[in-house]
Amino acid sequence: MSDAVVIGAGLGGLLSGVILSRAGYHVTILEKGARPGGCLQTFTRDGLRFDTGFHSVAGLEEGGPLERIFRPLGLMDLPWEHVEETDEIVLDGVSHRLTELSYPVGNALRLSSPDATEEEYEHVMGPYRKGSWRLPAGDLIVDRLAEQIRGEIRTGCAVTAIEPGLVRCEDGSTCEGTIVSDIHPRLTFGMFRGHVRPSYLHRLQVLEDGPGIFTVYCRLQPETLPYRPWSTTYDGNLMLHYGNPDSQGFARSADLLTFCDVPVPDRNALADRMIQRIPGLAPAVMKYWTSTPATWERYTGTPGGTAFGIRKKDASCYVHPRTPVPGLFLTGQNCGLHGVLGVSETALLTCREILGETTLNQILQS
Ligand SMILES: Cc1cc2nc3c(=O)[nH]c(=O)nc-3n(C[C@H](O)[C@H](O)[C@H](O)COP(=O)(O)OP(=O)(O)OC[C@H]3O[C@@H](n4cnc5c(N)ncnc54)[C@H](O)[C@@H]3O)c2cc1C
CATH class of the missing domain: 3.50.50.60 (FAD/NAD(P)-binding domain)
Known part of the structure; x- marks a missing residue:
């Protein structure tokens, strides 16, 4: 053998x-x-599960680019939630859907592929036009x-x-x-x-190497903000995901991500600024935890904490x-x-x- x-x-x-x-x-x-x-x-704080580097994927529809790989490897029978509504993009306070924006505007607004060429953008982001898929936990x-x-x-x-x-x-x-x-x-x-x-x-x-990412993992006040299964990107550099939905349809957690180079001089100040930028979020946040590129470097060994x-x-x-x-x-x-x-x-x-x-x-x- x-x-x-x-x-x-x-x-x-x-x-x-x-x-x-x-x-x-x-x-x-x-x-x-x-x-x-x-x-x-994935990690747990105060009974809430937080994903670190996984929020959603696309291309899991039958014959889609990821489905063709995941099916034979036994990953299609995980409890995937199909989110039909495409991701939201807020630009100067105006909300758009991912489907309304194409390269290069869509690319500039998309946190996950800042350097992508038009061809790569289509390859990676094209499948998101058919919605996305989430899991209760990436692990x-x-x-x-x-x-x-x-x-x-x-x-x-x-x-x-x-x-x-x-x-x-x-x-x-x-x-x-x-x-x-x-x-x-x-x-x-x-x-x-x-x-x-x-x-x-x-x-x-x-x-x-590409940039690092700074993340704020928020615990929300009960029954304050509705859970939405899609991501929202604000002005190309701040992404919001809700998580841990309760039985009434409210989010119990929210993750905020932004690109960031090392070092982060004051992580609480940056976290507070990110929270304030999202309308209605600040009063709902009970508590938060943060991770910096240095956290990624410590956990995954990736040089300088580069995210991608x-x-x-x-x-x-x-x-x-x-x-x-x-x-x-x-x-x-x-x-x-x-x-x-x-x-x-x-x-x-x-x-x-x-x-x-x-x-x-x-x-x-x-
Ligand atoms: C904040 C963030 C959000 C993301 N969100 C999404 C998303 O929503 N959807 C999506 O599709 N992708 C997302 N991604 C990207 C995706 O998570 C990554 O591209 C992918 O998981 C990387 O996998 P990898 O195997 O290449 O590397 P890694 O996950 O970095 O794996 C490398 C492994 O090697 C180990 N290692 C390092 N050095 C050594 C050593 N000397 N000896 C032994 N082991 C070692 C590390 O501990 C690690 O486990 C996100 C990434 C980040 C950072």
């Missing part, structure tokens, strides 16, 4: 691990954090993928060195096999002990899953587009490089 070692149990690492498991590999996933999931982790995806791994996921196991065909962990253990790295390519090659073409390393060094990894300004910013080192492959949001769709598509590319197209297609069709 072939062995595969996956570095990082984010969405990209888990999807690659599941596909390789289906292909008969014995898979070991090494995750530095206490739990698998990376950006898809349901993580659990469903984790249970399909044929092998093990070792948490609290940071990788510190990579050699051809071998990975070394902080605790002194080693793992051998085909290596798939779900972490930033610069970190991957920073740990690599062996010869790599200098021009390849130079290219990784000069690729720029390498900035994709044009085709030259994509990093191919096949590296110059035989048996060492890359996956995750740093290679291709970020987001659940982008990372899922990249996981297929990574596995196609390892397994070949015929085997991959057999797995996806079985």
Whole structure:
């Protein structure tokens, strides 16, 4: 049986691990954090569940780009809620629907794809015109993928060195096999002990990372604001999601997100300004918690806390899953587009490089 070692149990690492498991590999996933999931982790405060890097996806309609990947991987029977109303965009106080705005206006207003080209915008945002899908918690995806791994996921196991065909962990253990790295390519090659073409390393060094995100997780006064399952973006740089609906249809929580570079000098002042910008929100907020790019850097190891990894300004910013080192492959949001769709598509590319197209297609069709 072939062995595969996956570095990082984010969405990209888990999807690659599941596909390789289906292909008969014995898979070991090494995750530095206490739990698998990376950006898809969920946390609980005051009995409320908050998602960190997952709010909604698009493309889950039959034959949609994400459905075609999720169905064969057993992710379609999760309790998805289909939100038919498209996301709301508020510009200078005037509300629009995502469907009313196209590139470049729609792109400038959309927090999740600030650098996207028109083609990428259509690829990622086009499916949102058919509405979006939400889950009670993003880590349901993580659990469903984790249970399909044929092998093990070792948490609290940071990788510190990579050699051809071998990975070394902080605790002194080693793992051998085909290596798939779900972490930033610069970190991957920073740990690599062996010869790599200098021009390849130079290219990784000069690729720029995208910005970080500052999030305010709010606990709301009971029965004050109606729950709405779609997102609202204010003037292109503030996004609002309601969460934890009660049985009367009120939201018990709200998440506010804005792009932000490090450091954040006064997180409470920034949180208060964000809350004040949303009409009617301030009196409803009982309590809030915040996360900064430094929080992301601590939890997922992403350099500088970049939310979406390498900035994709044009085709030259994509990093191919096949590296110059035989048996060492890359996956995750740093290679291709970020987001659940982008990372899922990249996981297929990574596995196609390892397994070949015929085997991959057999797995996806079985
Ligand atoms: C605030 C925010 C909101 C978002 N909202 C949405 C959304 O609504 N819809 C959507 O589609 N997408 C959304 N995204 C994007 C989406 O969450 C990400 O693109 C995707 O989850 C990234 O997955 P990944 O596997 O590439 O990376 P990660 O999730 O970063 O996984 C990498 C993993 O590697 C581990 N790791 C790092 N270093 C090591 C090491 N040395 N050894 C072992 N393990 C290591 C990390 O701990 C982590 O678990 C959002 C992202 C953010 C940040």
